[in-house]
Amino acid sequence: QKEVEQDPGPLSVPEGAIVSLNCTYSNSAFQYFMWYRQYSRKGPELLMYTYSSGNKEDGRFTAQVDKSSKYISLFIRDSQPSDSATYLCAMRWGGGADGLTFGKGTHLIIQP
Amino acid sequence: EAGVTQFPSHSVIEKGQTVTLRCDPISGHDNLYWYRRVMGKEIKFLLHFVKESKQDESGMPNNRFLAERTGGTYSTLKVQPAELEDSGVYFCASSQAGLLEQYFGPGTRLTVT
Numbered sequence: 001q002k003e004v005e006q007d008p009g010p011l012s013v014p015e016g017a018i019v020s021l022n023c024t025y026s027n028s029a030f031q032y033f034m035w036y037r038q039y040s041r042k043g044p045e046l047l048m049y050t051y052s053s054g055n056k057e058d059g060r061f062t063a064q065v066d067k068s069s070k071y072i073s074l075f076i077r078d079s080q081p082s083d084s085a086t087y088l089c090a091m092r093w094g095g096g097a098d099g100l101t102f103g104k105g106t107h108l109i110i111q112p
Numbered sequence: 113e114a115g116v117t118q119f120p121s122h123s124v125i126e127k128g129q130t131v132t133l134r135c136d137p138i139s140g141h142d143n144l145y146w147y148r149r150v151m152g153k154e155i156k157f158l159l160h161f162v163k164e165s166k167q168d169e170s171g172m173p174n175n176r177f178l179a180e181r182t183g184g185t186y187s188t189l190k191v192q193p194a195e196l197e198d199s200g201v202y203f204c205a206s207s208q209a210g211l212l213e214q215y216f217g218p219g220t221r222l223t224v225t
Contacts, residue, residue: 004154032212043116043203043216044155088155099145099157099168100214 003027006089006103014111019076023089023103026070030091030101033065035074038086038105047087048074079110114138116217118204124223130192133220135204137186143167143207144187145214146179150200161187162209194224 006023013019021035032051036044050056053067062075072091076083086107090100117136125131137144146158158177159169163184172179176195181187191198201221205214 002154006154036216041218043205043218045216046213049212090155099147099160099171100155101157102147102155104154 003101004089004091004103007106008104010107010109012109012111013079015079015081017079017110019074019079019083019108019110021074021076021087021089021106021108023072024070025072025091025101027093027101028067028070029093031094032092033063033072034090034092034100035061035063036088036090036102038088040085044088081110081112084108084110116204116206116215118202118217118220120220121218122221122223124225125194126225127196128193130190131194131222133189133191133202133222135187135189135217137204137206138215140208141206141215142184142209143214144181145205145207146187146189147203147205147216148200149203149219150197155203158189191222194222196224198222199224 004025034049035047037047038044048063050063050065053065056063060077064073086105088105089103092098119134144161147155149155157171160167161181164181178190201219203219205216207214
């Protein structure tokens with residue numbers, strides 16, 4: 001069993017739709033949860049991170065963590081064609097400078 | 113402020129040859145990380161420097177890989193001798209001391225033929 005599971009997609013939705021992206025994980029020691037966005041031929045770009053369980057909102061983006069279910073989500077409201085990219089979840093154990101454990105990424109396509 | 117830069121952007125070498133990848137982190141970032149993405153797989157952690165010291169190299173696949181960070185600035189990752197399974201995209205990331213955010217470079221695409 002992989003440490004982090006993420007459906008690679010592609011996930012195709014019409015412009016303006018609400019997008020839901022998800023990851024599950026197996027290691028209950030993970031405490032910090034991140035979402036990265038990666039455009040083609042570019043490096044991952046950090047969108048948001050949360051600590052432990054709960055929600056965090058930043059503009060059109062909302063991150064949710066449910067540690068009891070080992071399940072994290074990223075919601076994108078009013079999706080735009082410019083949101084088309086690969087979205088990667090990542091996590092780490094502590095607040096120090098640990099290496100990240102990534103999911104495979106979900107390829108998202110927003111249709112104009 | 114310049115971001116993390118990596119050189120070269122793409123390298124094609126033959127099996128058995130040596131390749132050296134370079135990463136220049138964001139100025140002032142003490143933490144430097146190397147990651148690798150093999151085709152069809154997730155991005156995997158290779159190692160972590162704090163300044164010039166290796167903090168964690170648990171992800172290094174074998175002793176054909178050698179990372180250095182002399183002077184605590186830029187870092188190099190040497191693969192010698194390269195094997196077919198070393199093909200992939202090698203990412204470098206850096207972060208400030210005490211902060212969570214890791215900033216990634218654009219990656220070096222390595223193809224071993």
